[in-house]
Amino acid sequence: MTVTTETRALRTQGARVKPSRDGGIRESAISRAVAMAVMIVATLYFLTPLWWLFVASTKTRQEFTTTNPLWFSDFALFDNIAALIQYRDGVFLQWLANSALYAGVGAALATLIAAMAGYAIAKYSFRGRETFFNVILGGVLVPATALALPLFLLFSQAGATNTIWAVLLPSLVSAFGVYLSRIYAAASVPDEIIEAARIDGAGEVRTFFTVATRLMAPALVTIFLFQFVAIWNNFFLPLIMLRDEGLFPVTLGLYVWNTQVSQIPDIRALVVIGSLLSIIPLIVTFLALQRFWQSGLANGGLK
Amino acid sequence: MAVDNAVRSSRAVRHRGALAVFLVPFAVLFTLFYLVPILYAVYQSLLTVEREGTFGPAVQVFGGLTQYIQVFQNEPFWASIGRVLLFGVVQVPIMLGLALILALLLDSPLVRGTKFFRLAFFAPYAVPAVIAAIMWGFLYSPNLSPFTAVTSNVDLLSAETVLWSIANVVTWVYVGYNMLIIYSALLSIPQEIYEAARLDGAGQFRIAWAIKIPLVVPALVLTGIFSIIGTLQLLAEPQVFQSFSSAVTSTFTPNLTIYSTASIPNISLAAAMSVVLALATFILSFTVLKLTQRRATS
Structure with a gap:
């Protein structure tokens, strides 16, 4: 049965042998x-x-x-989808595209940046390494919502609110990603392999991209996925940063529609179908990548 | 950390260039979008607005702890803190208890089809808080709900019940996520540990109680801390529920209070509230961490 072999494969990463599930007392x-x-x-x-x-x-x-x-x-599913897409010149599709941009680009870059930092902390020693790491760990405990208001004040000083950057740039920081990368790199990238790459004449940066990223793949997928979800679900930051409807992510757009239901009752049907369409990409992503993130969580997330 | 196996320090000097490539991007972004905002919020919270006469131009001047005195006298703010603490005391144990029970069942030999159940329980985590709140808001509304037996007898959106209706939304989204973290911890327990218990004739319930639960305490602490942080920061769900229930005021949770204070606009007071909330969050999660650590070592 595929179900049990899958769980067993996961289990044996931690344990050597697994006795039969039906073993022991009945x-x-x-x-x-x-x-x-x-x-x-x-x-x-x-x-x-x-x-x-x-x-x-x-x-x-x-x-x-x-x-x-x-x-x-x-x-009438397809009629509803058509009505949703036509409403106000396809603003809903614009929102979906915005969310995909913020979450896709944001999570990809955040993963790369966090992986480099975590790898460096795990594999090199330098002055202030532990302090640096501890400050980042403190960052894991600072919730994104607590930063939203001060970020808005800073961006308005720079005249950069109501732009893509106001939502995208703060999303590039994943303190949790550095933490997970460090632990995962320490456990899964042997020093001997880095040494061997050096002897072959590969530079440090190239070694990271060609060798280390491959060994760290499960952790990288995990970081990407959780950052993707965090950005896709983020509500407070776009809420206070954006005024232009054309820049809204889908969560903010549907929220605004939902507040209008009492004035425009017909919009309720659009909120319902829009909600369905906005969660499908996330569910598909999770299903497609589940093999990676489950082992990433199991190996690195909890030590 | 003990698992670390860093290359010797003499190397670090040689690889300074590579280290800069690895560390500078994160360091710069972390400084700009974590440290500077925190410092800026602290700075902003120390300012106060003064006017010359009643109609003079408003000028921001250094006000010391004026705003903090305002925060401590601000009753809606403390009422909102009390509300989320009550929420957390009830909701977090229920959510983590459910997550633990489901993880233990998934890990036990009693259940077939674990792969399906794992995905079914985790699916709500893929639903953004805003969407989950909109969906449950419809489900709670008497004229739309499929659960008319409940909604015709109890008004789930009234002032007395709406906090718990929101608690259900949060529970629905996060049980599966927490379950998966606990389940991962269960999977990493070596099977040999159970052998002796099995030979002694211990049943699944006893194995779970005496062996598995003590070993997943670190995972429970981790999920507990993240849940406490999340509870104090509640925003999206109550903000959405304002459309469904007039009982959800603009000062329902601390973050809603901060948001409505900032849009007055009273930026300095909102900044001071943010600082107080962040400190409260930090102290609470730190205390939980320390308390559980002490229990684990004693």
């Missing part, structure tokens, strides 16, 4: 039934809202309030 049928019941109730709790959102997205405006909220009536 568990009673009652405990199995109770355990499965808990899992099924939990699954319903986590998936019902998403199911509701999907079903609601397929309904026409009239059916939205008059038919069973958890089951389909006429399947």
Whole structure:
């Protein structure tokens, strides 16, 4: 069964041998039934809202309030998507593209920058190394929302609020990424390999890009993914930085629409279908990369 | 850190150029977008606005701790801190308890189909807080909700209940994420540890209680600290809920208070509130860390 081999592969990274799952004493049928019941109730709790959102997205405006909220009536999903895309000259697509830009470019650069710093801290000794690392660790405890207001004040001094940079530049810092990279590099990039690359005449920077990044791949994917989610979900920073609707990420745009529902009731259907479309990219990314981030979390995240 | 195995220090001098390439980008960005904003907030919080006469031009002057005195006298701000602390005392244990139970079940031989359950529980983490709040806001609204049995009897958006309705949104989003962190810690426990317990005839429940839970305490502390930080910083969910419930005021949580103070605009007072909130967050998470460490060593 693929399910058990997958878990076993994960397990054996930490443990040498794994005895059969059914080994030892046999568990009673009652405990199995109770355990499965808990899992099924939990699954319903986590998936019902998403199911509701999907079903609601397929309904026409009239059916939205008059038919069973958890089951389909006429399947109008594509009409709804078309209405969403046409609304106000496709501003929703602009928001999706903005989110993809902020989160994609921001997370990619943040991962690279954090990986270089973490690798250097793990593999070279230099004066002030521990102090540097501890200051960064302190940064992990400073929540992004606490920085949003002072960042706004600074950017307004520079006349740079309401620009792409106001959202993108602060997203390039991942203190957690440096922490994870350091631990992962220390554990998975042997000094001998760096030495061998030196003997072959490769420069330090080239060694990092050609050898170390490959060995650190699971950690890098983990950092990328969590930074991607953090930027995609970020709300406070764009809320106070941006006034121009054309620069909004999708979360801010949908928030603004949702505040208008009481004046423009028709917009509610757009909020529903827009919400569905805005979470699909994240779910797809997580599913596509799950092999990487799960092992990245298991190996490096928790030591 | 003990795992580190740095190349000897004589090398560092030789590789100074490479070190600069590795470290300078992060150092510059971290300084510009972490350290400078923090210092600037502190600086801004020490200013106060003065006018010559009632209608004179406003001038910012050094005001010492004037703003901090204002913060300590600001009742809505402290009420909002009290509200999120109450929220945290109830919501964080429930969320982490659920995460722990689900992680233990996933790790036990009692459950089949772990891969499916893992993904199902984690899926809400991919939903942005704003979207999750909008979605649950619809689900709580009596005319839209599929749960009419509940919503026709209890007003989930009233002043008494809305805090807990928001708690449910936060729980829904983060249980799976916390579960995954705890589950990863469980997976790294060597299987041999369970052998002796099995030979003694211990059941799954006893193994979980006596062996697994003590070994995942560090993961619980980590998730606990991040949850405390998140609770004190609550913003997106209550901000969205303002559209669904008039009970969510503009000073419902500390960050909402800061946001509405800044948009008055009373920047210096908002900056002082940010500093107080950041300090409170830091002290609280540091205390939790120290308390749990002491318990672990004694």
